[in-house]
Amino acid sequence: MNNVGERSSSPAAPGADTSLVELRRVLVGVEQRQIAHLTERLDDPIIRAQETANVLVDAVRVRTARDGQLTEALQPTISTALEQAVTHDPRPFANALFPVLGPAIRAAVTDMLSRALASLDAALTNTFSVQGLRWRMEAWRTGRSFAEVVLLRTLVYRVEQLILIDRMTGLPLQHLMADDLRSTDAAHRSAMMSGMLAALRDYAHDALGARSNESLDAFTVGDLKVWVEQGPRVLLAAVIRGVPPEEMRVTLRECGESLQLQFGAAFARFDGDAAPFVVTRPTLERVFAAKYSAGAKPKSMARAWTVVAIVFLTLLGVAGWWWYRGARFGDYVERLRAEPGIVITEAERDGLGFRVAGLRDPNASAPAMLRLGIPLDTARLTEQWAPYLSLDSTITLLRTVRRVQPPARVSLTLRGDTIEAAGSATGVWRESALVLALSTPGVRVWRDSALVLDVRARADSLAQLVSTQPLTFGTGASVLRPAERERLRVIAAQVRELSLLVPVEGGVLEVSLAGFTDPSGSDTLNTRLARERAAVVRAALVEEGVADSLLLDRTTTPSAEARSAAQRVTAVQATVRWELPPSRSPAPPQ
Amino acid sequence: MIQKKVCLVGALAVGKTSIVSRFVRSMFSEQYLSTVGVKIDRKLVRYGDDDVGLVIWDLAGEDAFEQVRMQYLRGCAGFIVVVDGTRPNTLETAMHIQARIDTEYGPRPFVVAANKCDLADEWVLRPDALVGMTGQSWSGIECSARNGAGVESVFQALTQRIMTP
Numbered sequence: 001m002n003n004v005g006e007r008s009s010s011p012a013a014p015g016a017d018t019s020l021v022e023l024r025r026v027l028v029g030v031e032q033r034q035i036a037h038l039t040e041r042l043d044d045p046i047i048r049a050q051e052t053a054n055v056l057v058d059a060v061r062v063r064t065a066r067d068g069q070l071t072e073a074l075q076p077t078i079s080t081a082l083e084q085a086v087t088h089d090p091r092p093f094a095n096a097l098f099p100v101l102g103p104a105i106r107a108a109v110t111d112m113l114s115r116a117l118a119s120l121d122a123a124l125t126n127t128f129s130v131q132g133l134r135w136r137m138e139a140w141r142t143g144r145s146f147a148e149v150v151l152l153r154t155l156v157y158r159v160e161q162l163i164l165i166d167r168m169t170g171l172p173l174q175h176l177m178a179d180d181l182r183s184t185d186a187a188h189r190s191a192m193m194s195g196m197l198a199a200l201r202d203y204a205h206d207a208l209g210a211r212s213n214e215s216l217d218a219f220t221v222g223d224l225k226v227w228v229e230q231g232p233r234v235l236l237a238a239v240i241r242g243v244p245p246e247e248m249r250v251t252l253r254e255c256g257e258s259l260q261l262q263f264g265a266a267f268a269r270f271d272g273d274a275a276p277f278v279v280t281r282p283t284l285e286r287v288f289a290a291k292y293s294a295g296a297k298p299k300s301m302a303r304a305w306t307v308v309a310i311v312f313l314t315l316l317g318v319a320g321w322w323w324y325r326g327a328r329f330g331d332y333v334e335r336l337r338a339e340p341g342i343v344i345t346e347a348e349r350d351g352l353g354f355r356v357a358g359l360r361d362p363n364a365s366a367p368a369m370l371r372l373g374i375p376l377d378t379a380r381l382t383e384q385w386a387p388y389l390s391l392d393s394t395i396t397l398l399r400t401v402r403r404v405q406p407p408a409r410v411s412l413t414l415r416g417d418t419i420e421a422a423g424s425a426t427g428v429w430r431e432s433a434l435v436l437a438l439s440t441p442g443v444r445v446w447r448d449s450a451l452v453l454d455v456r457a458r459a460d461s462l463a464q465l466v467s468t469q470p471l472t473f474g475t476g477a478s479v480l481r482p483a484e485r486e487r488l489r490v491i492a493a494q495v496r497e498l499s500l501l502v503p504v505e506g507g508v509l510e511v512s513l514a515g516f517t518d519p520s521g522s523d524t525l526n527t528r529l530a531r532e533r534a535a536v537v538r539a540a541l542v543e544e545g546v547a548d549s550l551l552l553d554r555t556t557t558p559s560a561e562a563r564s565a566a567q568r569v570t571a572v573q574a575t576v577r578w579e580l581p582p583s584r585s586p587a588p589p590q
Numbered sequence: 591m592i593q594k595k596v597c598l599v600g601a602l603a604v605g606k607t608s609i610v611s612r613f614v615r616s617m618f619s620e621q622y623l624s625t626v627g628v629k630i631d632r633k634l635v636r637y638g639d640d641d642v643g644l645v646i647w648d649l650a651g652e653d654a655f656e657q658v659r660m661q662y663l664r665g666c667a668g669f670i671v672v673v674d675g676t677r678p679n680t681l682e683t684a685m686h687i688q689a690r691i692d693t694e695y696g697p698r699p700f701v702v703a704a705n706k707c708d709l710a711d712e713w714v715l716r717p718d719a720l721v722g723m724t725g726q727s728w729s730g731i732e733c734s735a736r737n738g739a740g741v742e743s744v745f746q747a748l749t750q751r752i753m754t755p
Contacts, residue, residue, distance in 0.1 A: 166665070167665075168664060168665035169595040169645075169664075169665030169666070169667075170595060170645070170647075170665060171593050171594075171595055171645055171665075172593075187632070187643070188632050191593065191630070191632040191643065191645045192630045192631065192632060192645075195595070195630035195645055195647060196628075196630050199627065199628045199630065199647070199662060202659070202661040202662060202664070203627055203628075203659070205661075206659060206661055271592075272592040272593045272594050272642075272667065273591070273592050273593075274591075274593065275591070
């Protein structure tokens with residue numbers, strides 16, 4: 001490309017007057033060079049890019065400060081670029097947002113919990129306090145909802161609605177409402193409200209003959225105040241319940257100015273489509289505010305924490321009670337498992353109660369007995385026992401004992417499957433016991449080598465032994481000496497055996513005691529000494545296990561001849577009287 | 591969604607409020623209540639594939655003592671001039687109102703609604719008479735707020751005129 005300078009200096013015109021060329025060079029040579037330089041700057045895209053880059057940043061700053069049109073102009077391009085970049089590869093954006101999202105989510109969760117706690121606290125305050133009850137009464141009396149009464153009584157002020165209205169048409173550009181006021185016909189209400197507000201302003205202005213710079217700024221309807229902020233293109237109307245502070249007016253004005261600054265051009269282009277003005281919401285939301293009286297917003301959340309603590313402790317108590325009942329049921333089940341003749345097949349919780357089921361031998365201990373000492377609520381205990389025959393040795397022995405019903409002086413023991421009988425019994429009992437025992441499940445062999453069957457002979461022999469062993473005392477003494485004491489123990493054992501044997505054959509046992517003295521001394525003294533000696537022996541026999549009712553004191557005042565023959569003794573006389581014929585002889589043991 | 595402000599103007603008792611009531615709520619009342627100032631309502635109207643939200647300003651009727659307040663018509667996208675087909679003088683009032691709007695705000699789309707067409711015995715107005723009476727190319731639509739005839743057409747026609755570039 002040729003430029004002006006090149007053309008002017010080239011020998012393009014042969015034969016031209018060189019002096020004229022020289023004259024031109026002298027007269028406008030500098031300007032020609034400057035023009036050539038400027039042309040080069042304008043035509044060279046690289047130079048133009050460099051020069052634009054030098055001023056671009058400052059230009060953006062200047063234009064941004066002047067109005068919002070640059071932002072508006074760049075917005076579609078930036079949005080498209082972001083959209084394309086995210087579509088192409090979202091990872092860089094995810095990585096860039098990651099450090100921001102975490103804290104933001106945490107903050108949101110914390111805020112949500114805090115709000116929930118505050119809400120709980122407010123609810124508790126209003127529910128349980130005297131004031132709360134009074135409000136409930138008022139709600140009941142006036143037919144309003146409780147929440148409405150609380151709101152009215154505690155509200156200082158609240159911005160309930162905020163409407164951005166196109167001044168020219170009275171159409172709504174944006175309409176923000178408090179959460180509890182939102183409804184399905186919001187668009188209808190919005191259009192009517194904004195229209196009526198615009199009409200009201202026009203009417204008031206016209207009817208009152210206001211000047212052009214005067215307008216309807218505020219009016220009151222019951223508890224509601226409507227404050228209107230007028231901008232060049234839009235009206236900003238705030239519907240406020242309660243008594244707002246004067247600073248609210250400043251806030252409203254600043255909001256209006258901010259909106260005009262940001263969206264003034266867009267307001268001017270409004271043709272009925274309010275969709276582009278969604279972007280005004282963040283600015284409008286800054287005006288949304290509410291203040292409640294101290295009563296409704298307590299300074300601390302102690303009450304809420306107290307309730308949380310009570311709930312926690314209650315849950316802890318319930319869990320403890322639940323565990324305690326389970327543990328006691330476990331104790332009971334352990335006892336059942338340890339009990340012979342009981343097999344547990346099922347032991348579990350059943351709703352709020354417990355259920356235990358299994359097999360139980362009729363000879364095993366009753367479950368009710370096993371529950372003794374364990375605090376169990378039997379009303380919530382279900383038991384199901386199926387009968388079975390246990391071959392446990394304890395149960396087998398118990399079963400045998402219940403079948404053969406041995407007399408008191410017979411003992412039965414079980415070794416393996418062998419029943420061993422010991423003691424003394426009649427032959428009749430022995431015969432029936434033998435049959436019954438061998439037909440008892442778990443018993444196969446009967447042994448009774450230690451069983452005494454000739455009861456009368458044994459009893460007579462013992463009675464004789466007892467009767468021939470007087471206990472001697474020292475002169476004038478009524479205390480048993482050690483050797484005599486040993487003999488008395490033998491006599492006591494013999495008497496005890498007699499007391500068991502004699503009833504077996506239907507006999508009657510009588511044991512008499514008689515104290516004696518030597519002839520020396522007075523009768524009075526000897527009589528008293530004799531009685532003392534009888535009493536000492538009696539006490540000693542009782543002490544060794546002989547029933548006192550068996551013993552009969554037969555000490556008497558001795559006659560002269562008796563005195564001469566008497567000794568310093570206490571005679572023990574056992575007498576057995578058989579009142580029935582002897583029983584049949586026993587069969588030989590098997 | 592596009593929203594448009596439209597106004598209903600006309601002489602007193604021509605049935606402006608009844609037309610709005612019929613159009614918005616499908617209701618008609620024999621009881622006459624004079625509108626004071628303005629009443630505002632809203633209804634969606636189909637235009638092609640889209641909905642258009644008509645915000646309807648029902649202005650108080652004009653008579654010898656009270657003129658329509660022009661400031662209420664500021665920013666309106668179009669208007670409906672309502673005349674009473676049984677009262678010829680209401681057309682004259684309509685012409686005055688239309689002229690004032692034209693003067694105040696410039697040409698705007700409008701439709702003439704000739705109301706009370708259900709009163710056939712008393713009807714004195716003919717749509718073709720509009721041209722002759724006004725000297726302009728007015729087009730009127732006969733309608734009846736009482737039985738709903740033509741009411742939808744009035745609003746559809748106005749919407750069409752407003753939305754057509």
